[in-house]
Amino acid sequence: MFTGIDEVDWASMRHAYGSAEDVPALLEGLASTDAAERETALDGMYGAVHHQGDVYDSTLACVPFLFALAVREEVRDRAGIVELLASIGGVGDTGGAEGVGGVVGIGGVGGISGDEQDGGGAAARARAAVRAGAEVFVRLMTDPDAAVRRAAAGAVVRFLDEPERVLGLLRERIRAERDDRVLLALIEGLGRFARRHPSRAGEAVDLLEAQSAPPHGPGLRLAALGQLAGCAPERLPADLVPHVLRLLRERARQRPAVPDEPDRPGTDTLIGRLRLLRPSDEEGSQLLRTLHTALDDRVTDRIALLSGQLACPDPVDRCNAVWMSTGLFRTWRANYTEPVALIGAQLPGEDVRLRDAAVSVLAELHELAAPAADALHTLVTERPETRVRTWERGTPALGDALKALARTGDPRAVPVLAEVLAGPVVPAELGHVIPHLGRAAAPLAPALRGRLAGLALDAPDLHDRAVPLLCAVAALGDTEALPAVLRLMTGLPAEVRLRETVVSSAVRTLGALGAAAREAVPVLRGLLDGPCGITAAEALWMLEGDAEAVLPLLLGELSGEAGGSARVAAEALGRMGPAARPAAPGLHRLIRSGDLWERTAAACALWRVTGEPDPASDTLRAAWRESPYTRVPIATLAVRLGPEAEPLRDLLRTELSARRRHRAAPGGYAGTDLHEDEVLLRRCREACSIAA
Structure with missing residues (x-):
């Protein structure tokens, strides 16, 4: 041999x-x-x-x-x-x-x-x-x-x-x-x-x-x-x-x-x-x-087949069908109410393999899991042990069933999340699912605020705990959390892991709190010369509306001399709108960048800053065709532009008529692709309805 x-x-x-x-x-x-x-x-x-x-x-x-x-x-x-x-x-x-x-x-x-x-x-x-x-x-x-x-x-x-x-x-x-x-x-x-x-x-x-x-x-x-x-x-x-x-x-x-495989090691x-x-x-x-x-693409046949599989008397066949559903959901746009409800119907009972498969799939569906919301709510209320998953190593994680329920936006998730918040450890995912609940999650604000204020600033896992909580506070606009947010901006030891990421998240939270956070202005000004400068500048603009205070920094970053910051600066300038008109020449230069994302950010910003579609629309149309990942930000721009987005309208209408999800590709899938496609469809519909 x-x-x-x-x-x-x-x-x-x-x-x-x-x-x-x-x-x-x-x-x-x-x-x-x-x-x-x-x-x-x-x-x-x-x-x-x-x-x-x-x-x-x-x-x-x-x-x-x-x-x-x-x-x-x-x-x-x-x-x-x-x-x-x-x-x-x-x-x-x-x-x-x-x-x-x-x-x-x-x-x-x-x-x-x-x-x-x-x-x-x-x-x-x-x-x-x-x-x-x-x-x-x-x-x-x-x-x-x-x-x-x-x-x-x-x-x-x-x-x-x-x-x-x-x-x-x-x-x-x-x-x-x-x-x-x-x-x-x-x-x-x-x-x-x-x-x-x-x-x-x-x-x-x-x-x-x-x-x-x-x-x-x-x-x-x-x-x-x-x-x-x-x-x-x-x-x-x-x-x-x-x-x-x-x-x-x-x-x-x-x-x-x-059969068992006793000889398998x-x-x-x-x-x-x-x-x-x-x-x-x-x-x-x-x-x-x-x-x-x-x-x-015989989607009607596949939905009928999948629904039939999910109604089979044999739980093994139903389990196979649950796992089979993901390829269909991720690839094609269709009405999946029936199969999703049938996946929810697999949650009761004692077949652990079947239940785990169902909740795993539903957690990926976000808003599309709504037909299974009743079954998810029953599961997390009748089986409290499903709310948090514990591991031998690592921190506890939010259970897939509760995650799936919250991602549908169902307000029945709020009291269950409140019980988890009251527990000894808060899973990091909890902060990330709260934005899906919108204003319905407002009752969670006091507990979130308390958790944020109680974080040990020198904890080795501070980043993992703080960033999701800040995300939730920003989504709820909880102005009473301002002292806890400022504490994270000013009190972190220099050796804290990912310190800059925590500070940047806190700064973005201040920006989301708006004028009610004006007392943080001196702290933000102190950050302008540091690595969080662009984020601090944008937050200052949102708190004060003083373009002259932030434009010098953003214009300097737009030149790209700091390396990798031009795109972020362009995005901030775009959100300032006409107040950032002095940035137009720099945005014109950046629109010719060799980097797709820099070109896209510059074109979006230039259009919002100048109110003129040329040359931004040509750049955005090319980006739309070059990479599906640019489509959500471009469609979002169209919503903000309203009737002025007419040069992009045909792209949006074509997208709405497409059967295949915009990121669907053989051999590759990211966990947010399906949700991002649903976001894209909503943006396209909204932009087209404005035009109508």
């Missing part, structure tokens, strides 16, 4: 963490008789040698040894090695098949090495090396180990460059195979083949259609329907949704209990942690994910 391994100059090679001299030990660990050692070695391969999907010279050097390990029947867990090889060889190669099922190893979700961008480099050589060993995958399709056969099925389709032979192998193995999990992989292989070789897809599609009908079992039929949806949607049954739901119920009746590795996070019915989850992904 390791012939020649000592002849490789590993020390001269690199992986993600430096020298590759430790790679031979990882390769040898893959062949260990000890399960924990094997898993640790595989985790090391993904963590360093194939880090986040990248390939290095050491990755290439490993390929021959990985193939040698894959064919030795005495080596345990060879399926993981086959998946690793497929991931290494598949870097940057979608083949028209990604996202529609497939047997994928942990590396299959990683990043793509920059080396392959020019069509050569390490990634291209890795693809060539794995393709050169494709005969090994052919051999492994008949391996005694079913897990190996399953992994090899997908690898043959991806790396054997003989389409007719590949199709023949799939056809032969489907007839001979008796293991349902391997059959699922073969069906996925047929779908991948049809997408990869559309000119030869006819027979593959025929085979898929045959597998989607009796006498085949419900799991195989669901798998075939998922693949047909991705490569031949015209061959799907007309009554697709009820047909799938019938198969789901039939599969649930036949599904055996989830409990290693503290990424692979071990991911295994613990897998759904209890991983196969069913994959079947449904494949179908939903293939249906893509």
